[in-house]
Amino acid sequence: MDFELPNDVREFCEVTRQIVRDLLPLEREYHETGIVPPQVRQTLIDNGYFALALPEEYGGLGLGALAQAAVQIELARLPPQFWTELRPLMGPGARNIVYHASAAQKAELIPGMVSGEIPIAFALTEPNSGSDPGSMRTTAVRNADGWVINGSKTYISNGKNAKYVIVYAYTDKAAGSRNGISAFLMPASTPGYSVTGTIELMGTASPGVYELTFDNCQVPADALLGEEGRGFHYALEGLNEGRMNVAATAVGMGEYALELATEEAKQRPAFGGVIADFQAIRHYLSNMATDMRAARLILLDAAWRYDQGERRRELASMAKLFATEAGSRTVDTAVQIFGGAGYCRGYAVERMYRDIRITRIYEGSSEIQRNTIARELLR
Secondary structure (H helix, E strand, C coil): CCCCCCHHHHHHHHHHHHHHHHHHHHHHHHHHHCCCCHHHHHHHHHCCHHHCCCCHHHCCCCCCHHHHHHHHHHHCCCCHHHHCCHHHHHCHHHHHHHHHCCHHHHHHHHHHHHHCCCCEEEECCECCECCCHHHCCCEEEEECCEEEEEEEEEEECCCCCCCEEEEEEECCHHHHHHHHEEEEEEECCCCCEEEEEEEECCCCCCCEEEEEEEEEEEECHHHEECCCCCHHHHHHHHHHHHHHHHHHHHHHHHHHHHHHHHHHHHHCEECCEEHHHCHHHHHHHHHHHHHHHHHHHHHHHHHHHHHCCCCCHHHHHHHHHHHHHHHHHHHHHHHHHHHHHHHCCCCHHHHHHHHHHHHHCCCCCHHHHHHHHHHHHCC
8 A cells, every 4th residue: 555655754664564574473472472572672773763753863763743654554563562662752752852851851861762771651641530631630849859749640651661751740730730730751760759560451562551659759850841831731732643653553453454354365265265255255355445545544644734734633633533443443354354263362363453452542532532523623
């Protein structure tokens, strides 16, 4: 499916497709041991994938939203556990650093993010604060030495490995969520910070996501990210790119599932022929192909417009909503085409069936996307 991508982006996608082909055979080892083979991470670092979205002046590649989306579509053929660390580097956390960190903060963090030496985590969600960040309970109180952070976060990807955590906390409860939440760059070595639990998932992350606790964590005044009271806006700003990234993951999984299902339909014998001879299977494949072509076009259009400065919230929401739901339908149908084998561990479609389900929930659920689209339409 070639959609007139710029030549440099197309070439990067072709290189990525070959790297993915080389790494896919390691999936079996991962399923047998539960451990991602270390050469996977090193291959991604060596080939610049940790640098995709980060500024060139700090050693990054500085790719725009269109290039990131196209490359992530290719990467999404891999088990998501193989590139868990990449997602924070292209999502809201990294964008908050790129857009709002001080020159000193950027110089300290970004080169290490590019090299893989400084993993980061984006800590926004709390046990009682998911789609409604305004209900968060984590606080940061100013004192003579800077700020003292108290509270907890949950469902945090990369929480255990992160060397820096981007923490969102109320600095002025009376100002409300829009003006009272701030963001902080906190080293994971800060006394009082701890990873207090692991939440195992159906798929996506290994071994799961994490619960974090902040118990009188003292951070200096210069740990503040950007302006005081702007944290809510920073989180929403980064979510546009995060939502397109999730959409790209869903498109990649859906296209891979379509490819596998098509090959299975052409080879699997039934009643003296193959199952592709039957109209029901042909209609399945037709619907899958139509869904995935539409999802890719909606996503790439939103990403291209974002690069042109047309950063409309509803376009990112449309891309995420349609791509994740179309991708889920496609993977589900692929399992049906594979029959009993599609329900067995060891088959990529079974793995994707578990992995793609989260895309309709995180970075804003499908219901939140519909609310966002409607709100923008009714303005």
